[in-house]
Amino acid sequence: MVYNTELNALIDRLKNDDKDSENVNPGSWGLTEYLKTLIDNNQLQDSAAIGSAKKAVTDGISLLSDAQLKAIALDMLNNDLYMKECPNCFEIIAWGEMRIALFEGQCYHCVYQQEKIEQE
Ligand SMILES: [Zn+2]
Known part of the structure; x- marks a missing residue:
């Protein structure tokens, strides 16, 4: 179950992060x-999400309609492809670190800290 506030926040993030050169x-x-x-x-x-994501990669996210952005955002949330922030330190998860964060269940700083503690 995806909440509208969560969905709209992700759509806003996609738009704003795309513009953030x-x-x-x-x-x-x-x-x-x-x-x-x-x-x-x-x-x-x-x-619809696949088609929109392909368009985003080739033409740019700024050319997507709101409906196309919504399709991507909804699919990310439905399939656990998005983590807003680290559950431990509440750091915002960067897109470039999203895969590792989803795999580990936390941000890479926390993974690193944990490994350090385990080695001590
Ligand atoms: Zn963290």
Whole structure:
């Protein structure tokens, strides 16, 4: 079950991070590459989301309609392809670190800290 607030927040993040050429937004880097990875690994399920993500990679996210952005965002949330922030330190997860964060269940800083503690 996806909540509207969650969905709208993700749509806003996609739009704003795409425009963020100066890297002002935390975690904005790596967005297009992440979408490409989702396509290459067949991780998106909905055909509208797949088509929209392909368009985003080739033409740019700024050319997507709100409906297309919504399709991508909804598919990310439905298929656990998005983590907003680290559950431990509440750091915003960068797109470029999304895959590792989803795999580990936390951000890479926390993974690193944990490994350090385990080795001591
Ligand atoms: Zn963390």
